Amino acid sequence: MSQLADPQSHAAHPDHQHPGPTHSGQQQPDSANPEAAPTAATVARGLASLRASAPLVHCITNGVVMNFTANALLALGAAPAMVDIVGEAGLFTRVANGLLVNLGTPAPEQREAMRESVAAANDAGTPWVLDPVAIGSLPIRTGLAHELVAEGPSAVRGNPSEILALAGTGAGGRGVESTDSAASALGAAVALARRFDTVMAVSGAEDCITDGRRVVWVEGGDELLTKVTGGGCALGAIVAAFLGSRGDASVLDAVVAAHAVYAAAAERAAADAAGPGSFAVALLDALATISPAEVASSARIRAEYAGDAGKDAVVGDAADAMDASGTASGVDSSRAADDRPANDPDRVAEPAGGVA
Numbered sequence: 001m002s003q004l005a006d007p008q009s010h011a012a013h014p015d016h017q018h019p020g021p022t023h024s025g026q027q028q029p030d031s032a033n034p035e036a037a038p039t040a041a042t043v044a045r046g047l048a049s050l051r052a053s054a055p056l057v058h059c060i061t062n063g064v065v066m067n068f069t070a071n072a073l074l075a076l077g078a079a080p081a082m083v084d085i086v087g088e089a090g091l092f093t094r095v096a097n098g099l100l101v102n103l104g105t106p107a108p109e110q111r112e113a114m115r116e117s118v119a120a121a122n123d124a125g126t127p128w129v130l131d132p133v134a135i136g137s138l139p140i141r142t143g144l145a146h147e148l149v150a151e152g153p154s155a156v157r158g159n160p161s162e163i164l165a166l167a168g169t170g171a172g173g174r175g176v177e178s179t180d181s182a183a184s185a186l187g188a189a190v191a192l193a194r195r196f197d198t199v200m201a202v203s204g205a206e207d208c209i210t211d212g213r214r215v216v217w218v219e220g221g222d223e224l225l226t227k228v229t230g231g232g233c234a235l236g237a238i239v240a241a242f243l244g245s246r247g248d249a250s251v252l253d254a255v256v257a258a259h260a261v262y263a264a265a266a267e268r269a270a271a272d273a274a275g276p277g278s279f280a281v282a283l284l285d286a287l288a289t290i291s292p293a294e295v296a297s298s299a300r301i302r303a304e305y306a307g308d309a310g311k312d313a314v315v316g317d318a319a320d321a322m323d324a325s326g327t328a329s330g331v332d333s334s335r336a337a338d339d340r341p342a343n344d345p346d347r348v349a350e351p352a353g354g355v356a
């Protein structure tokens with residue numbers, strides 16, 4: 001089958017959850033209609049659904065960005081709560097609609113709270129996001145990130161250096177900053193997505209999101225996002241909000257929607273800002289006022305097949321899940337190209353065509 005189905009025609013389906021790692025590398029379909037690529041229309045629907053359901057987002061995140069993250073979620077229309085003590089974290093995850101686990105300042109008790117919440121999320125079916133902040137050369141958080149990714153997050157969000165370090169092919173960035181481009185982390189992201197049956201989101205001038213089979217590029221945002229601390233950390237929480245309110249949309253659709261809405265809001269905010277301070281305030285205003293119609297007309301998204309983009313990426317101990325060609329077993333990466341007309345917005349490009 002090469003034709004992509006109309007994303008409008010999604011039928012009801014059981015929520016895609018991750019009961020645990022799929023060590024075989026076998027991927028599950030993530031939607032009733034796994035062939036549909038995210039579009040501006042799915043982004044708009046995701047934002048409308050978030051606003052309608054006001055998801056409760058449980059954030060276990062770093063002390064630097066808690067306030068900004070909570071304000072970003074509130075502005076967007078979600079309900080944040082930062083519950084990070086042992087004995088409460090797991091309980092709260094069970095009632096939340098989405099969970100963020102951000103490794104920015106992982107003190108010992110917070111690490112235990114993360115483990116408690118991840119176990120609760122996997123048990124209760126709460127979608128969860130892992131943000132492996134500043135992993136690579138720092139040993140405790142790097143070990144924790146490898147431990148947690150094996151628990152099967154719904155999505156992983158990070159900058160390119162963090163994603164390369166998670167794949168075991170990079171030494172990390174400069175503290176919390178990336179020293180790599182999103183394109184350079186594409187192979188690592190595709191391999192990780194296949195290995196852990198998750199959606200990987202790599203941020204940068206252009207964001208790259210993959211479920212291991214499809215790769216979606218989201219343009220937009222502004223460099224000012226890198227001049228406000230927590231520009232990426234808040235995005236991780238927003239991804240959790242979109243996952244927690246996605247209804248019958250796929251995980252890939254929800255993650256792409258989060259990135260596209262954030263990019264559009266940041267672009268609008270930057271147009272009015274005099275610098276990082278006014279940008280941070282304008283970003284909150286833009287998150288609060290951006291409409292589904294605005295994102296439907298401004299989202300810049302393109303989708304293609306991953307093809308063999310992940311074949312040369314080494315993923316920690318994942319060699320056992322990979323066949324000789326480096327492709328995760330059970331994942332068909334040699335699909336025929338989409339045969340829709342070239343100007344069809346739902347068309348996915350040739351396998352690996354633009355994924356060198």
Ligand SMILES: Nc1ncnc2c1ncn2[C@@H]1O[C@H](COP(=O)(O)OP(=O)(O)OP(=O)(O)O)[C@@H](O)[C@H]1O
Pocket residue numbers: 133158159160176177178203204205206207220221222223225226228229230231232233234235262263
């Ligand atoms: N050059 C750029 N132009 C436009 N947007 C950008 C640029 N660089 C990063 N962004 C956007 O900034 C946001 C944060 O991405 P970034 O890669 O800085 O994350 P991070 O390093 O994890 O952030 P944090 O400071 O929270 O740790 C994303 O939405 C991304 O799209």
Ligand SMILES: Cc1ncsc1CCO
Pocket residue numbers: 062064065104105133176229230233
């Ligand atoms: C600056 C900083 N240090 C640890 S976490 C964090 C927030 C941005 O990632």
